[in-house]
């Protein structure tokens with residue numbers, strides 16, 4: 101799985117950091133998401149899919165090679 | 166078009182809380198008539214709301230002619246409101262929202278959890294020490310958001326009583342509309358003075374943080390004060406309603422309440438239970454509103470540029486395609502993709518804070534008071550249906 105993050109769209113609601121904290125964090129000064137791991141391990145895939153589904157700004161895209 | 170249904174719709178006669186059947190049976194997109202006689206579109210399905218609430222062909226700019234205002238009063242003040250997160254579109258919205266977002270980030274709010282737990286434990290201690298029955302709205306529902314927001318904004322302890330009285334008046338369901346301006350004004354004046362103090366002597370709180378942004382030229386003084394009162398108002402009635410209505414809904418579903426009580430030390434279970442209650446109750450019941458700036462095709466219908474569009478959140482949250490058997494309160498169902506906080510760029514700024522408040526209340530109140538029960542018949546519970554969110558006027562409980 102490959103994760104793409106479209107930063108300009110991010111409204112910093114932090115849903116991704118809540119459901120997939122090993123893959124997403126939030127910048128301290130404005131809360132904008134930080135993609136920690138663009139190719140997360142297998143055991144993270146479910147939470148990453150959930151993060152993409154709940155992201156209100158549709159800023160997270162997943163591709164499977 | 167005299168048969169265009171009026172919006173907001175009246176709820177079922179059988180159940181005062183279930184979303185109106187007319188919403189659940191409505192076409193995915195149809196016309197409704199609102200207070201000013203205009204006929205915006207009503208969009209009811211979960212998937213359509215997700216697509217459209219991120220669509221740049223829709224705008225939240227309430228100054229545009231044809232915007233479907235919530236009330237006459239909101240329409241009257243719209244032209245006088247400065248640019249805020251609540252009335253701007255990306256990219257301006259994105260810029261503004263990033264200036265106020267930091268205090269509401271997940272990790273900042275999580276760090277407040279012990280403080281929020283202490284607030285709630287203290288309120289329950291007081292409640293147990295006093296006589297019963299008590300009104301849960303006054304004992305827990307309203308004080309939780311007030312105390313939490315007081316701490317977050319950084320209101321000094323000496324001013325707590327004044328601040329709580331002023332905010333209670335500014336947000337109360339029972340407020341006389343003619344009285345509204347003075348109490349809102351008192352609050353604004355107070356917040357302005359406090360902000361000045363925080364700029365001179367910053368502490369570790371939200372007003373100090375906004376003060377630093379004012380000093381740095383990232384936001385104006387007036388914007389900071391408006392934002393301070395917006396945080397107070399938007400986060401108050403909503404959280405209070407979720408606490409008292411959630412308790413009522415659980416008391417009506419004793420087996421779900423029992424499940425929550427027995428699993429209240431499982432943070433994942435509790436977190437999902439809060440999401441399901443947010444979905445089931447969908448307290449924001451007058452729709453979130455936008456205006457089309459270009460033509461949009463949707464299911465053989467064309468929404469024209471200039472048309473108003475209302476998103477009925479209960480429609481999405483009771484859409485069987487997203488939540489099978491939606492009329493059932495089921496704390497174990499995956500409920501996270503609900504639209505109770507809206508969707509898209511304007512999705513609730515305070516959602517992480519609201520979540521922690523609700524998780525702490527739902528995991529503490531019923532565990533500490535296992536015999537909690539209604540002190541009046543269900544039929545006598547009084548609702549507050551006016552306003553952007555619905556709630557309870559009072560909830561007499563005993564134990």
Ligand code: HEM
Pocket residue numbers: 250251252262395396397399400401403404407448449453454504505506507508510511512513514515516518519
């Ligand atoms: C359970 C409690 C809450 C519910 C159900 C709720 C619901 C909502 C909804 C549906 C919206 C979207 C409006 C739109 O798209 O037009 C919204 C926006 C907002 N909420 Fe909440 N809210 C809650 C608690 C809070 C709290 C605790 C705060 C602040 C401390 C807050 C502050 C805001 C703000 C500032 C916005 C505007 C965001 C923007 O336009 O970018 N809310 N809320």
Ligand code: HEM
Pocket residue numbers: 179180181182183184410411413414417445446491492493543544545546
């Ligand atoms: C938080 C509060 C509540 C919520 C969210 C809620 C929601 C619902 C829902 C979704 C239904 C199913 C409707 C349908 O299938 O069309 C329902 C049914 C019903 N509700 Fe409520 N309800 C609440 C509290 C109450 C209270 C306090 C009363 C009593 C006055 C009540 C009376 C009824 C009745 C009589 C029915 C139909 C029979 C039944 O299924 O029990 N409800 N409610």
Ligand code: SF4
Pocket residue numbers: 109110111112113114115116117124131132133154155156157158159160
């Ligand atoms: S969920 Fe989406 S909008 Fe929110 S912080 Fe993550 S990427 Fe940004």
